[in-house]
Amino acid sequence: MKKTTLLLALIITALNINAQTKFDQDREAIKALAGFYKVTFNYTETFSPDDDYKFHEKHRSSAKEWALILEDSPKKIVIQHLLVMRGDSMIIKHWREDWTYEDTQILAYDKNDTWKKVTLSANDVKGKWTQKVFQVDDSPRYQAIGTWVHVDGKHQWQSNADSPLPRREYSERSDYNVLNRGNTLYLTKTGWMFEQDNKKIIRSESGDKLLAMEKGMEEFIKTDPKSFGYAQTWWKEQEKFWKDARETWDTIFAENNVIKLTSKVDNKLLYEQFFALGNQSVKEKWDSAKNKEGVRKVILAYLSKG
Template sequence: MMKKLHLLIALIFSVISLNAQNKLDQDREAIKSLAGFYKVTFNYAETFSPDDDYKYHERHRSSAKEIAILVEDSPKKIVIQHLLVMRGDSMIIKHWREDWTYEDQTILAYDKDNAWKKVALSANDVKGKWTQKVFQVDDSPRYQAIGSWVHVDGRHQWQSNTDSPLPRRESTERNDYNVLNRGNNLYLTANGWMFEQDNKKIVRADGKDKLIAMEKGLEEFVKTDAKSFAYAQNWWKQQEGFWKDARASWDAVFAENNYLKLNLKIDNKLLYEQFFALGDQSAKEKWSSEKNKEAIKKVIDAYLVKAT
């Protein structure tokens, strides 16, 4: 009798383990399917405000071609680099990067005013969950969010909620709020994927949050012909060594700092301008990894606000 009971228990645990592995494999395939060649449309509209006198801002609509390149694929970490392709195929802009990490117990949570704080999570907090870590065009942090992939009735979806800096489309135009609380809903479609957002625009001051407006966002990624991305792929081959070193340099900064704050400008230059110039120079002069990291560290140190 006891032998049968032990066999039954072993069988149950075996089934649970197999289901967990199948779920992890489904998660990984869903994440990797985000890579590819896309026509992207961006649509944002403010929807509600608690202030009757609030003046709603104009809707934002734009489109672009984008290639999303799988640059790392390990069992519990997947890295995808996005590149904007403009002027046909002749102008490339390094765009955002997304790192997906599984059951990651450390995140950088956005505070306000270009500052982030390291947060430790318990194993229960992250069990079965993926963190999407989104980085700026210069690989500095943007936001990090935790959620579970769900695979039901042929639908593959990941949801999360987190704080972030102002979106790039408003960061140079508005100063009436300083935190964007993002309700992220990412799901696969028949011809690509959709990044649906329910956002809250917040003023954070003196430990309190004040909502000024809500916003709906739809970013639709539709697969397109890869032929027009040849120049972009070649551009990345020339630049990828530099940006690999940039990722490693930033990782060292993240590891060393529990609180991270960056200056927006130094000598009237934005951080990404410095990085883009270094990337071009490195590719042209074929810098070594050591020289890349030395130049990158110098730039990061200049923008990093020292703790007082």
């Protein structure tokens, strides 16, 4: 009886060690996404069920990007991306990704700038990480769930989620209204790759119709941090404002089961309002309460109850 009990205890211990090792590998893979990078963006449409469909031109571009870790707790890792342009003289706060472990609540994109709160079961998210992607103004973009896989020295995470149109097409196209993203992230010797197999969807009350499929490759190649000097100075000046912005958005998300955003208010986009507030916060004496009040006022102006 004692031998059986001891054997069972050893098996349980071994399982716990393996589970912890997997969890630690997950966390290390996520944190490896942070760093200083040269990024190349390549997208091309590959297929359409409509024989008369005219494929759009390929999209190719490159930029420098700094991805920095804002929060590193056991079950949550927050990474902010900053776009570095014109050498190191122009900084744009870019997208943000929050990684949460076994998170049972997400905002799922529907259509027409509308996200709906969805609650999942513990079994649905067991051992999985959610990547919550936010736009430049920290409004939602998409949230996807997947399992990190670590095999033969390779580290990979896959997911699928609906999102609004990408920025590269948002102001140029109206022939579809949902981008169904097939996302694969994997680490490389020089950084990491963000590979996409996307479907451009026309979503209506009668259902979804596939317009075209697209292949995307975003390659993040590590580069010299010395060329990001101004970016680091810029973020030190702005980071308090954006911390307040994130916390204000979290309150808004908690208060609403549906987030529906209006495109423009007073002929201004939401991110234009946020960038102006961020710049204003640098010039004025810091007041977090006042800052959050201003951010909330802006968000509510764009938040539709309809």
